[in-house]
Amino acid sequence: MSKDFREIYFDKQLKLEGYYFEGVSQSFPNHFHDYYVIGFVEKGKRNLTCNTLEYEVNPGDFLLFNPFDSHGCTQVEALDLTYRAINVSIERMREIITTITGKEELVKFTKPILKLPKIDELFLLLHQLILENKDDLNREELLYFFIDALIAHAADIKIEEIAFSEASKENLLLAKSYLEKNFASTVSLEELSRRCHLNKYTLIRYFTKYFGVTPYQYLQTIRIKEAKELLSNGKELLSISLKVGFSDQSHFTRVFKSLIDITPKQYQGIFKQ
Numbered sequence: 435m436s437k438d439f440r441e442i443y444f445d446k447q448l449k450l451e452g453y454y455f456e457g458v459s460q461s462f463p464n465h466f467h468d469y470y471v472i473g474f475v476e477k478g479k480r481n482l483t484c485n486t487l488e489y490e491v492n493p494g495d496f497l498l499f500n501p502f503d504s505h506g507c508t509q510v511e512a513l514d515l516t517y518r519a520i521n522v523s524i525e526r527m528r529e530i531i532t533t534i535t536g537k538e539e540l541v542k543f544t545k546p547i548l549k550l551p552k553i554d555e556l557f558l559l560l561h562q563l564i565l566e567n568k569d570d571l572n573r574e575e576l577l578y579f580f581i582d583a584l585i586a587h588a589a590d591i592k593i594e595e596i597a598f599s600e601a602s603k604e605n606l607l608l609a610k611s612y613l614e615k616n617f618a619s620t621v622s623l624e625e626l627s628r629r630c631h632l633n634k635y636t637l638i639r640y641f642t643k644y645f646g647v648t649p650y651q652y653l654q655t656i657r658i659k660e661a662k663e664l665l666s667n668g669k670e671l672l673s674i675s676l677k678v679g680f681s682d683q684s685h686f687t688r689v690f691k692s693l694i695d696i697t698p699k700q701y702q703g704i705f706k707q
Contacts, residue, residue, distance in 0.1 A: 451521040452564035458515040464506035471499040473519030479510035484546040498543035534635045541589045553583040572650040574623040605630040617656040618679045665702040
């Protein structure tokens, strides 16, 4: 009998729970929660009952439970469950939806089970960062992008296009300038939003639209640009990673390779030839 693995983490910045179950065989009797559950099935099959209706759950399915939805499930064909999810309180969901739509309202998921192939990778990346407690700015951007996409595919409300003025474009330039001047520091979406006088969702949505990258991606690009200059001058790798705003050398190396396609050490070697 295989031993299951369970991990749970409360994200203080995003104000929600993330958890991961691997190799779980137990059944879950009918129950409900007073919060939203957004989950993704990686492995295993389940027979699900939700609000007296029956469903079959397969790998690649999103499970979407509203507060007080009664649900339970049983294992199928001895296939253990691997599953990751986030729990979002009613109040926290209201805050997120208000930021996205500009209206103080709650979302209601229309179906408890859906295939959403266009956004599953977005959710998996967000969830991994929650469990690892990494990349605060990236994590919060991903949360808003994911909930926005989830609303569009699975909820009972519509997001209207926000009017964006020339004055608002100037605010985006303020955000861009702030990132350029503060790349070596920890930059939060809260602070960036305050500095450019735009709400968080409007900021990340229109920054991405006008500059082609998210604020986090722009910040990382600036950091790598500065790091290349230091590498060409023979500076030590650890000191460079800290100087340009990375928390450790391994993170710096991963981001550098993802953007430049070689490691910092390989890039530095060019100037030693």
